[in-house]
Amino acid sequence: MKQTHKVKIVDNVEISPGIYKIDLLFKEIVESAKAGQFVNMYTNSSGSLLPRPISISQINKEKNVLTIVYAVVGKGTKALSEMKIGDEVKVLGPLGNGFNIPKEAENHIVIGGGIGAPPLVELVKQLKGNIEVYLGFRSNPILIEEFKEYGAKVYVATEDGSVGIKGNVRDILKEKNLKADMIYSCGPKPMLKAIAKYATENGIKAQVSMEERMACGIGACVGCTCKTKKKEEVQNKKVCKDGPVFYSEEVVWND
Amino acid sequence: MTNPNIKVNIAEVELKNPVMTASGTFGSGREYGEYVDLNKLGAVVVKGVAKEPWDGNPTPRIAETYGGMLNSVGLQNPGVDEFIEKDIPFLRQFDTKIIVNIAGKSIEDYCEVAKKLIKADIDLIELNISCPNVKAGGVNFGTDPAMVEEVTKAVKKVAKQPLIVKLTPNVTDIVAIAKAAVRGGADALSLINTLLGMAIDIHKRKPILANTVGGLSGPAIKPVALRMVYQVANAVDVPIIGMGGIANGEDAVEFILAGASAVAVGTANFNNPTATIDVIDEVKEYMDKYNVENLDDIRGKLL
Ligand SMILES: Cc1cc2nc3c(=O)[nH]c(=O)nc-3n(C[C@H](O)[C@H](O)[C@H](O)COP(=O)(O)OP(=O)(O)OC[C@H]3O[C@@H](n4cnc5c(N)ncnc54)[C@H](O)[C@@H]3O)c2cc1C
Ligand SMILES: Cc1cc2nc3c(=O)[nH]c(=O)nc-3n(C[C@H](O)[C@H](O)[C@H](O)COP(=O)(O)O)c2cc1C
Ligand code: FES
Numbered sequence: 001m002k003q004t005h006k007v008k009i010v011d012n013v014e015i016s017p018g019i020y021k022i023d024l025l026f027k028e029i030v031e032s033a034k035a036g037q038f039v040n041m042y043t044n045s046s047g048s049l050l051p052r053p054i055s056i057s058q059i060n061k062e063k064n065v066l067t068i069v070y071a072v073v074g075k076g077t078k079a080l081s082e083m084k085i086g087d088e089v090k091v092l093g094p095l096g097n098g099f100n101i102p103k104e105a106e107n108h109i110v111i112g113g114g115i116g117a118p119p120l121v122e123l124v125k126q127l128k129g130n131i132e133v134y135l136g137f138r139s140n141p142i143l144i145e146e147f148k149e150y151g152a153k154v155y156v157a158t159e160d161g162s163v164g165i166k167g168n169v170r171d172i173l174k175e176k177n178l179k180a181d182m183i184y185s186c187g188p189k190p191m192l193k194a195i196a197k198y199a200t201e202n203g204i205k206a207q208v209s210m211e212e213r214m215a216c217g218i219g220a221c222v223g224c225t226c227k228t229k230k231k232e233e234v235q236n237k238k239v240c241k242d243g244p245v246f247y248s249e250e251v252v253w254n255d
Numbered sequence: 256m257t258n259p260n261i262k263v264n265i266a267e268v269e270l271k272n273p274v275m276t277a278s279g280t281f282g283s284g285r286e287y288g289e290y291v292d293l294n295k296l297g298a299v300v301v302k303g304v305a306k307e308p309w310d311g312n313p314t315p316r317i318a319e320t321y322g323g324m325l326n327s328v329g330l331q332n333p334g335v336d337e338f339i340e341k342d343i344p345f346l347r348q349f350d351t352k353i354i355v356n357i358a359g360k361s362i363e364d365y366c367e368v369a370k371k372l373i374k375a376d377i378d379l380i381e382l383n384i385s386c387p388n389v390k391a392g393g394v395n396f397g398t399d400p401a402m403v404e405e406v407t408k409a410v411k412k413v414a415k416q417p418l419i420v421k422l423t424p425n426v427t428d429i430v431a432i433a434k435a436a437v438r439g440g441a442d443a444l445s446l447i448n449t450l451l452g453m454a455i456d457i458h459k460r461k462p463i464l465a466n467t468v469g470g471l472s473g474p475a476i477k478p479v480a481l482r483m484v485y486q487v488a489n490a491v492d493v494p495i496i497g498m499g500g501i502a503n504g505e506d507a508v509e510f511i512l513a514g515a516s517a518v519a520v521g522t523a524n525f526n527n528p529t530a531t532i533d534v535i536d537e538v539k540e541y542m543d544k545y546n547v548e549n550l551d552d553i554r555g556k557l558l
Contacts (some may be wrong), residue, residue, distance in 0.1 A: 001291070001292070002289045003290060003528070003529070004527070004528060004529075013319070043262045047322045048319060049319065049322070049473055049474070049525060050317070050526070057328070198342075210313055213315040213318065213463075213529065215324060215326065216280075216286070217525075218289075218290075218528070219285075220280065220285075220287055221328070222277065222311065222331050223304070223326060223328060224316070225311065226316055241286070252258065
């Protein structure tokens with residue numbers, strides 16, 4: 001039987017204002033976890049029942065460590081940020097499908113927006129060939145060094161212009177004539193929608209990691225649906241179970 | 256531990272224990288079946304099914320609130336035909352009872368689902384009357400005693416399996432509704448469904464749910480659920496399945512003391528995937544502690 005695990009926190013640091021990186025000693029899942037999957041974190045904040053879905057950012061099989069990076073946006077992530085090294089946290093996972101890495105693909109474009117960047121680190125680690133990473137942030141970019149360490153060429157845009165190009169990922173895309181076998185992306189929905197359009201126009205396949213409010217996280221409650229289409233038939237898929245990663249052409253974007 | 260007798264009987268169907276899943280929180284058991292041994296459950300109550308597939312509401316459909324959550328799933332389901340074809344064979348692999356929750360927009364809709372289930376290998380039907388009656392201007396079936404009696408009677412007439420009627424708490428007089436369901440022929444009652452609620456994102460100045468309102472469930476509603484079970488248990492003679500915020504054995508025992516024959520665990524699954532099994536074990540622990548041999552010895556027995 002699968003189960004929730006109580007796992008030990010071995011690191012929990014603020015890497016940028018309001019953004020934390022947490023390392024979990026999580027032997028049970030490092031073997032099976034894939035880039036693009038997520039875990040359900042059960043935080044101890046008072047009156048809170050639902051788990052917080054957070055993407056896996058890195059998997060370290062030697063050290064049995066799972067890394068996640070999260071933004072403090074509400075009471076659950078606040079409670080998480082206050083946990084100390086040595087504390088235990090209840091976690092369920094790995095959940096969801098993760099990115100699909102086609103064997104024959106050689107040229108990869110990876111696009112992350114804000115707190116959508118973390119799951120792409122493990123992805124880049126897994127990719128072989130030419131990897132270009134495009135990251136957009138409001139300000140204060142994160143994880144740039146990690147992406148570089150795994151051999152990617154990194155392009156950054158910030159809305160305040162503090163680092164890289166002033167603007168967002170869409171602005172970089174407009175300028176470039178990207179050649180790639182596959183686009184992988186995670187970030188705010190308007191960005192993903194723009195990528196989907198770009199991918200269609202340029203005849204490139206794109207994978208998008210979607211986000212939705214969840215309850216169970218395992219496909220039982222139908223809380224987290226995403227409208228998708230197969231040929232002309234529109235269908236509700238579950239972001240937690242059928243996703244979070246979808247092919248951009250599957251997703252019905254106009255809502 | 257001694258082995259207390261926790262079998263219960265709901266309309267001639269014997270459950271090995273009083274713990275079932277609350278409709279809509281457990282799918283058809285497939286997903287949670289990876290976390291709990293479905294053979295250990297008294298019954299699996301499946302997600303509501305309708306005559307045809309329903310799309311449900313737009314997202315966000317989920318909002319957490321203090322001690323509870325709101326959902327506006329809107330009864331998305333694949334329709335009864337697909338359910339019969341795919342989910343019943345799956346569930347029948349397990350030694351547990353199958354209770355099918357049915358939804359409809361008109362009396363004819365409900366009857367059609369019940370008819371399609373005549374030949375299906377299931378144990379009980381649970382009629383979810385917290386649905387708008389399209390032919391009556393969208394008034395919720397479950398809020399009007401006359402409509403409750405009428406829909407219960409109509410479905411009872413065509414259904415082959417015993418009928419549980421599931422009551423909505425969004426009424427002024429739950430006892431009047433319960434009595435109407437019993438007059439209509441309900442073999443058992445289950446209560447409560449979710450309480451209508453709302454949550455607002457003050458930063459966006461918008462409701463969190465795309466549907467604006469949704470059903471509140473979880474520990475926050477337990478006192479209301481318990482009160483309603485208590486009132487109804489004292490007013491009707493059919494067995495009652497109590498639910499609303501049950502997360503552990505103590506919660507379940509409270510409902511049994513209030514008069515419930517069985518209980519259902521819903522929202523708690525989201526917080527703890529093995530909540531159903533934990534509830535069963537903890538009910539046994541309670542019985543052990545107080546030397547209760549038989550659940551009947553405490554059911555409705557407040558001192
Ligand atoms: C598949 C998936 C992967 C994610 N990966 C990451 C990640 O790697 N890093 C990260 O910082 N965040 C990630 N998120 C978003 C993260 O789940 C929310 O920011 C978090 O749940 C907020 O919880 P809170 O208690 O701090 O906020 P609150 O606003 O207090 O939360 C209240 C409720 O709303 C839900 N909620 C609030 N915001 C979101 C949101 N944006 N998406 C989904 N549910 C939300 C919460 O889960 C909770 O149930 C991911 C979301 C999904 C669905
Ligand atoms: C996500 C969700 C979906 C639900 N779907 C149904 C449903 O399809 N039919 C139904 O009768 N009740 C449905 N309910 C109500 C539950 O079965 C139950 O009556 C209610 O949630 C109270 O119990 P709880 O607090 O243990 O969850 C749903 C509840 C939730 C949280
Ligand atoms: S969160 Fe329950 S089905 Fe996805």
